Amino acid sequence: MTYIIVSMVVTLNLFFYPAVVSAGENVLHIIYTGAMKGELEPCGCSPKTDFGGLARFAGYLQANREEISPYLLIDAGNFSGKDTPQGRLKTEAMLQAFKVMNYDAVALLGRENALSKEFLYSLTEKYKTPEISDMKQHETFLWLEKRGIKLNISVNPDSYQKDRLNILLTDRSLSEVRLFKGWDIIILSSGEVLEEPLRQDGTIILSGYPKGKRLGILTVTIDSRGEIKDYRHRWQLLGSDAGESTAVRRIIDEYDRMVEKLFTRDTAPVTEGPYSGVLKCAECHKPFVESWERTRHAGALDSLKRVRKSGDPECLRCHTVGYGELGGFINIEKTPALANVQCESCHGPGRKHITEYSQPMAPVSENTCKRCHTKQNSPDFNFRNYLEKISHK
Ligand code: HEC
Ligand code: HEC
Ligand code: HEC
Ligand code: HEC
Incomplete structure (x- = not known):
């Protein structure tokens, strides 16, 4: 050792x-x-x-x-x-x-x-x-x-x-x-x-x-x-x-395996829900998708894989789209389209908007970020600085 x-x-x-x-x-x-x-x-x-x-x-x-x-x-x-x-x-x-x-x-x-x-x-x-x-x-x-x-x-x-x-x-x-x-x-x-x-x-x-x-x-x-x-x-x-x-x-690796087994959700039905995933948005908002791909949000599930926690609900709720919600992320096999922090994590569910794009998306505010950027998980969070890093420029 x-x-x-x-x-x-x-x-x-x-x-x-x-x-x-x-x-x-x-x-x-x-x-x-x-x-x-x-x-x-x-x-x-x-x-x-x-x-x-x-x-x-x-x-x-x-x-x-x-x-x-x-x-x-x-x-x-x-x-x-x-x-x-x-x-x-x-x-x-x-x-x-x-x-x-x-x-x-x-x-x-x-x-x-x-x-x-x-x-x-x-x-x-x-x-x-x-x-x-x-x-x-x-x-x-x-x-x-x-x-x-x-x-x-x-x-x-x-x-x-x-x-x-x-x-x-x-x-x-x-x-x-x-x-x-x-x-x-x-x-x-x-x-x-x-x-x-x-x-x-x-x-x-x-x-x-x-x-x-x-x-x-x-x-x-x-x-x-x-x-x-x-x-x-x-x-x-x-x-x-x-x-x-x-x-x-x-011991902790074994714990991680047991957690993953506990929450395999192999039988969970993939439900048509309010989320549609970034590939849908890409059909009309290519430049926005490209700017998003350069942010760390796009790799948020990989971060969990790196530390063997990609099966842990306690982590997935902030590192994927809609985990635990109806129509949200289940696991990577069943719902690959909802992996990572995506457009809908900030702009809200887009199902209505993609069928009728005059339907507005939810406004994005500091509180939107703070659902995930908590004191514990993101002690350096500062709205202005962080916004700068993810903005669609
Ligand atoms: C659904 C949860 C979620 C929401 C909502 C969210 N983030 Fe994040 N954010 C994350 C996660 C998870 C990471 C870490 C990704 C990784 O590296 O694995 C992250 C990383 C970041 C980073 C990278 C930090 C760095 O030092 O490079 C920035 C910047 C950021 N977020 C800004 C924002 C801003 C601004 C908002 C609101 C407009 C926001 N985020 C909303 C979950 C979220
Ligand atoms: C409340 C939301 C939330 C939860 C729950 C959460 N994360 Fe995160 N995670 C974040 C945010 C936000 C960031 C980005 C922080 C920053 O850079 O300011 C992040 C970043 C990370 C990173 C990237 C660190 C780096 O610098 O590359 C890893 C790894 C990570 N989280 C693992 C986990 C694990 C493992 C769990 C579960 C035990 C977990 N997260 C639970 C919000 C969360
Ligand atoms: C971390 C939060 C966050 C994520 C993720 C995100 N956006 Fe945004 N988006 C914003 C914010 C904040 C604005 C407001 C303008 C700005 O700062 O760039 C915005 C603006 C926009 C606008 C323009 C709105 C206008 O009024 O002109 C579009 C379109 C858009 N986003 C689409 C997307 C798409 C598509 C994705 C996914 C590929 C995405 N966004 C991912 C936060 C986010
Ligand atoms: C069929 C094409 C199409 C698809 C798919 C689409 N959008 Fe849009 N979106 C538009 C158009 C066109 C506008 C401008 C609408 C307007 O100005 O009335 C727009 C506007 C927006 C805006 C800014 C105005 C607002 O209502 O907030 C955001 C944010 C946005 N889209 C996000 C998304 C996200 C996220 C997705 C994926 C879930 C998505 N869009 C999918 C066509 C689309």
């Missing part, structure tokens, strides 16, 4: 070495995720939001094992997808990846609670997840030992233990959590963003970065009495140049 050494790794070394450890002291790296909400990897729509994801997390852990040892790997909960067929595939892939990465503790909280108990149970059994949960018939805590450091990892705010390093995993809100007493470390999965750890009395409060965009690393120095003497925190940002774990990549 090859890794691309990025400059971040270099700064990391600087980060990890200066810890001055005296006799009787111990250093532990607590690497954590939380509130991943089924996001296995970023969509890759823009380099500005293309960070994180399980394959890169695992690649990072593999490539830096020595510098970050000993480490404790924790998920603070709310990692699962929704309770839908695709969401359940995400949840399974998540737990598979946790297993490959050897997570030490995984909290099952609100989102997991919303899944069917049998489904969740079958998965945690299958993947031997070291889980804790406040649901019935689950352990609420785990006792572990890492290099002589005794740990109590729990989801129950009242159950901290003497003579252990106490870590609480919770999805209560920050304002509520601030009132909890006795914990050394609290990791939230409420989805709140804490850019820096909060220090509240003796407690260090952290929050899993939503949707797995960053990996959190808290390094604590423990003194001979077992107390935290010192700590440092950093976010590991992993962009498209970060090395991936092949094992986790395989």
Whole structure:
């Protein structure tokens, strides 16, 4: 397996070495995720939001094992997808990846609670997840030992233990959590963003970065009495140049195949709908079609193919015409005429207009673009600049 050494790794070394450890002291790296909400990897729509994801997390852990040892790997909960067929595939892939990465503790909280108990149970059994949960018939805590450091990892705010390093995993809100007493470390999965750890009395409060965009690393120095003497925190940002774990990549590839199978829509009828496709428009608007062909809209489905997501409804809705609508894109075999972002993505359905061209098309405004150019998927979007790039000149 090859890794691309990025400059971040270099700064990391600087980060990890200066810890001055005296006799009787111990250093532990607590690497954590939380509130991943089924996001296995970023969509890759823009380099500005293309960070994180399980394959890169695992690649990072593999490539830096020595510098970050000993480490404790924790998920603070709310990692699962929704309770839908695709969401359940995400949840399974998540737990598979946790297993490959050897997570030490995984909290099952609100989102997991919303899944069917049998489904969740079958998965945690299958993947031997070291889980804790406040649901019935689950352990609420785990006792572990890492290099002589005794740990109590729990989801129950009242159950901290003497003579252990106490870590609480919770999805209560920050304002509520601030009132909890006795914990050394609290990791939230409420989805709140804490850019820096909060220090509240003796407690260090952290929050899993939503949707797995960053990996959190808290390094604590423990003194001979077992107390935290010192700590440092950093976010590991992993962009498209970060090395991936092949094992986790395989899990995500398998997920992609299952999603494609789930949504083959082989039996979906091709319906005569309001859309007609660019070839029809070409009969009367050749110059407009030619200018469109030079824009990236014309290659939007290829972008999905490149990242093996051309069967994923979550992507197709913005990268094709009318996906999910009656008469819209189904799949490339059945509806090749509606692949990519086309004329009708902006001008609206054209069926009426092609039979009677005095029938006007819908007006195009900034809001038309923003249906797809959202903050997440297109953080650089600026109507004037973007319009310039796609205009029919
Ligand atoms: C809400 C609409 C929307 C959804 C959903 C969406 N995309 Fe995109 N995607 C965009 C837009 C808009 C761009 C262009 C962004 C820009 O350049 O400003 C884009 C660009 C891309 C690119 C091209 C990046 C490049 O620089 O070449 C890829 C690849 C991509 N998306 C993959 C995906 C995948 C995979 C999914 C599903 C997991 C997805 N998209 C879901 C809107 C969307
Ligand atoms: C149906 C969804 C959709 C609509 C509506 C849409 N776009 Fe896009 N746009 C995309 C996708 C997807 C991409 C990325 C294509 C790729 O590279 O795969 C994109 C890419 C672009 C790019 C290329 C970005 C770059 O950096 O080169 C520009 C410019 C753009 N869109 C402008 C617009 C404008 C302006 C509007 C509104 C008038 C608009 N788009 C409406 C989905 C859409
Ligand atoms: C990304 C959005 C977008 C896509 C895709 C797009 N257009 Fe346009 N179109 C516009 C906008 C915005 C205008 C307004 C004038 C301009 O800025 O060029 C326009 C103008 C036009 C006009 C002239 C309207 C007039 O009043 O003179 C025609 C005709 C047209 N488009 C046809 C097409 C055809 C045919 C396609 C597909 C090959 C297409 N457009 C694809 C956004 C789009
Ligand atoms: C049979 C020929 C024909 C076809 C096919 C056709 N158009 Fe047109 N279109 C015209 C003519 C002619 C006009 C000018 C109408 C006018 O000025 O009243 C026009 C005007 C337009 C305009 C600008 C005026 C308006 O009503 O908004 C847009 C945008 C447009 N067409 C888009 C499209 C798109 C998109 C398609 C494919 C879905 C398409 N047209 C298919 C002939 C056609």
